Amino acid sequence: MKPPAAQVGVRSTRQRIAVLDALTRLDDFRSTQELHDFLRSESQEVGLATVYRTLQALSDTGDVDVIVRADGESVYRLCSRHHHHHLVCRRCRATVEVQAPEVETWAEKVATDNGFTDAHHVVEIWGLCADCGLGEDHS
Amino acid sequence: MKPPAAQVGVRSTRQRIAVLDALTRLDDFRSTQELHDFLRSESQEVGLATVYRTLQALSDTGDVDVIVRADGESVYRLCSRHHHHHLVCRRCRATVEVQAPEVETWAEKVATDNGFTDAHHVVEIWGLCADCGLGEDHS
DNA sequence: AAGCTTAATGATAATGATTGTCAAGTGCAG
């Protein structure tokens, strides 16, 4: 009557291992497309849809951090060593990574004080970098 | 030589007034599409593209707050002049406004230290509010 | 090792939010 249920569960595939390995080595927030390009640059053939699916699964299980950038694109990073933020030039897109222990503490406190749990935060600073801000003249 | 420059600046149009008015009455984070639907439900005919443009302009001038939801969609809400941040429940979307003088100072310093000028920043804290975090069980 | 069940993959179409285009409309200084 009952078919002999072959198996149930998550399988370990070449593709998943490749994505996880890439995340380990990149160690920074990357979009799905970037991860996909990176894998291709190493001749690791993994379908784009599979990268999407894998990242989604990893984020569901909490193995990777996800943040949604200002343009709406999601970026992923292996959970979760040194958390840092970004200072971005709104003109040339130059990016500086910023550490901010005090902000981490502050965010955690704000969340706790308001009864929130399991809090994450996103901090982005936009401005004009030294080069772009020189002859700048906008109201 | 110089053409008699009819005018320069932002104009007050029926559409912009309608969007602003809708934001005033809704008083909560709404997506562009939601705003557009709301306007149509009141027979306020405003093109979708115009709603997008208006919200974008308002966010550029700092008249509305923008946050990017977890699904990548941007949502807007009229905001008071004073700069503040948000603590948002990722489940029920309850929002708490947060003041953070120390973060303002920090962001300004980070920008200046790196040669950036005219800096703005966005700080969002996501978590589970007291209600939603109660029987929570996510690995 | 071979069979077998079903999760996983990948090529591609579909979706949905947002932006670009451009002819037609309109606020407002003169």
Place this chain on the structure above:
DNA sequence: CTGCACTTGACAATCATTATCATTAAGCTT
């Protein structure tokens, strides 16, 4: 009132992400 630059709106174009579905392969079972 007039003219022009700012705006609008209908629709095409983008672009990230998701759905589809036939094919491949992980890993129990025998």
